[in-house]
Amino acid sequence: MTSYPPRNAILQDLSRRRLLKAVGLGAAGAAGAGALSACSAGGGSTSGATQFTGVFDFDLDSMTRNVHREDGALLLNSVYKDLFLCPGGVFNWSTHEWDYLLLEGHEWDGDDLIVSLRSGLKWSDGSDLNADDMIRSYAMRVLEAPPWGFGFPQVQDLEKLDDQSVRVGFENPFPNIERSIIKHRVVSKVTYENFGERALEMVNDGVRQGDDEHAEWNSEFIEFDPDEIVCSGPYMFDEAQMSDARITLVRNENGYQGTEVEFDEVVIHKGDNRQSALLVQQGEVDYSSLAPSAADQQAFQSVEGFRWIEHAGYDGVGLMFNHKAKPEVQDVRVRKALAYILDGEQIGQVARGEAYSRVEYYAGLADIQAEEIFTSEELADFENFDQDHDKATELLEEAGWTKEDGRWYLPDGEEASFEVIGVAGWGDFELTATQVEEAWNDFGIKTEARNVPEDNPWGIWGAGDFEVAVRHWGNPEQPDYWGAFQMNFLTENAGTEDSPGQGFDLQVESPSQGEVDLAELVDTAQRAESDEEQMEALKALSIVFNELLPRIPIWTYKYLSPAIEGKRVEEFPVDTPTSQNEQYQDNHIILALIQGELKPVRD
Structure with missing residues (x-):
């Protein structure tokens, strides 16, 4: 594997x-606003051309x-x-x-x-x-x-x-x-x-x-770097209007939909997350897919014409266990107890502001997908892991843990302890790790959070250099349902000496499904020749995930993109057939722009 x-x-x-x-948005925000003066000056069209404006942290050099x-x-x-x-x-x-x-x-x-x-x-x-x-x-x-x-x-x-x-x-x-x-x-x-x-x-x-x-x-x-980008879409680069501050795309009448798009130009300001938020507040950006902080989310409310564009989340963040490094988590009762200690609603709010959703079903799939393959009656049978300290205590005691002087001890008498790793610079990961640390410590389980460098957390996860890691669950890259289980069960679980990863045994005993080879079941869900066989495998994978909880889903991404209506864009589409698309792969706002459904404000 x-x-x-x-x-x-x-x-x-x-x-x-x-x-x-x-x-x-304190003093640092004010300083950032000064740094943006070059970006916002002269940002409007001088030729009367209609413009759609966005922001991205590009580097021309x-x-x-x-x-x-x-x-x-x-x-x-x-x-x-x-x-x-x-x-x-x-x-x-x-x-x-x-x-x-x-x-x-x-x-x-x-x-x-x-x-x-x-x-x-x-x-x-x-x-x-x-x-x-x-x-x-x-x-x-x-x-x-x-x-x-x-x-x-x-x-x-x-x-x-x-x-x-x-x-x-x-x-x-x-x-x-x-x-x-x-x-x-x-x-x-x-x-x-x-x-x-x-x-x-x-x-x-x-x-x-x-x-x-x-x-x-x-x-x-890999050394090839042509002088220009020859374009197939409705827009092309205007070399005369490219600078360190902005890139201007102009109408490409030769390109697909080049004569049908409603905007003459698309201006992309340079900006990181901080600068993007300030540009939105200044009214310079119509739509941004860069994630705003909780403070930014509040500040946007006072911007004239502001509204949120919500993009569905197909993955989330939770905890991945190293089953070899910490053998105590091989007991499913321990994994479930650790889940019951956590308040996912609070962790998501602190980590993401409004840009998260709580987990309802703990099926290994995003809830939006679980609702597509299960009936409401079937989903009612899934165990919910909302915070319940009494349940956590009951499960740990069943697993042979004991509590003395406010601290929990393993069946062999050793004090229970965990190190939880986040990733430096990944704000939501850092905040999730520190909140897990606080929750488990308050419950009596000694826990320490630290952050690993952001340059290669995948190598750390794959090598199994962790006890508990803040990690994704679900799959935003793969629309097919089996992709979530590939992520949950197979990714960082090679089982080799060099790449032990989670160290989770894929040969499992399910209370309802019996003996299951999870790798084989994921393969069946991927390659099944009939819809019935595929659906049977997918449902089994979801049920096994809920029963065994190999990792803990804590919260789901909800991507909130700030947008401004009435300045350059007449209005943004709501509840379109593509509004449930993943933001970064199949963005429905960009599709609406290409298809001519996004209209400019006309004088």
Whole structure:
């Protein structure tokens, strides 16, 4: 069994966590406002062009224009990427259907995926966007794809069928394996001419990541930094209006929806979490996906036209146990007792302000997903772990723990103790760790919280260098329900000497399901050939998670994005068919902008 840390998940997670540093609005806020004077001065359009404004912490000097790399590419970790480099489609997380953008559609022919482009597409340089761009982009991604990913790593061969269509050959595909292909951002065959053709030949010859041929190709590719980004979307970069303070995207009439979008320009101010909040308060930003602190959330209420855009959360934060380092947590009664000690409502409020939801079902899935696969009657049978100190005491005593002079002791007489690690700079993780420390100490269990460096917590988690770790549960990268259980059970649980991770035994005894091989059950949920078989596996995984509680969900992300109506944007859509989309992957506000549904204020 191996650990599966998806690269895009890591990159987006890195970006997200850096934006979650808790900030206030005292003297430091006033100082920050001064630093923003260069950003806000002259921010309006001087030509009468309609503008949509956003904010992201970009760096023109360090970020590459090699947008096929994604890691470190200009604006590729922002929600604005879809505006200039459209994916094939945007996934609807509620209906599990596609809103196609560059693609006309896709279909399966046995183990072959046939992907077809819209006709008449062009790049911002006026050249045709066709199957040559698509197949070469796919080939480059196959070479770049790590073997533990899903989609491109399983591609066997590629074939151009005609000017608009490509055949993507798989071996033993499973449902929705095509998602990463459909969402892929095709790049210009002219820009990547020296890489695309070579990549296609290597892929069809069986070369993959790690092979000698790939290493030689990759050494050149990672150094490649073209002078400009050729765009496929409704907007393109205006080099004359790019500075350290802002980037201006102008209408790309050659691009997809370039003549249908309602705004002439999109201005993206430079700003980190603190600066983003101040820009919103100054009315300079219409929409921001950068996470505001609790203090910022309060300050926004006085801004004219302010409203929240809520994006659903499909993951949350809780506690991951190291079952090898602390054998006492191998007793499910202990894990449940530790959960009952905590007040998830309070921890979420302190860690995230308004931007959290409490956990209702403890099913391993976000509640929004649990409600989609279980009936209300079925969910009523799930054990709820809201704070209950009497229940916690009862469970610990059943497990053989004893309490003397206000301290809890293990069955062997040793005093119970835990170290809980957060991550330095990840504000919500830090605050969650300190609150767990306080709650368990107050209950009589000696606990100490500390923070590990933010540069590589994944390595620490995977290596099992912890006793209890503040860690994610659920899965914001994978809309399919099985993704949450891959995260909960398999990620950081390789079980090898070098990567023991959680050290949780995947061969379990469930009170209701009997003997269960969790790795096999996750595989069944992923690859089941019928909906009935898949649903049966998913329900079993949820029930086992609730019964055994291998990790403790504490709170769920609720992404609140500040927005301003009536200044540049007439109004933002509410309760649209895509409003349950994940914010960073399939942002429904950006989709509305692309589709021409977002309207400017007209004089």
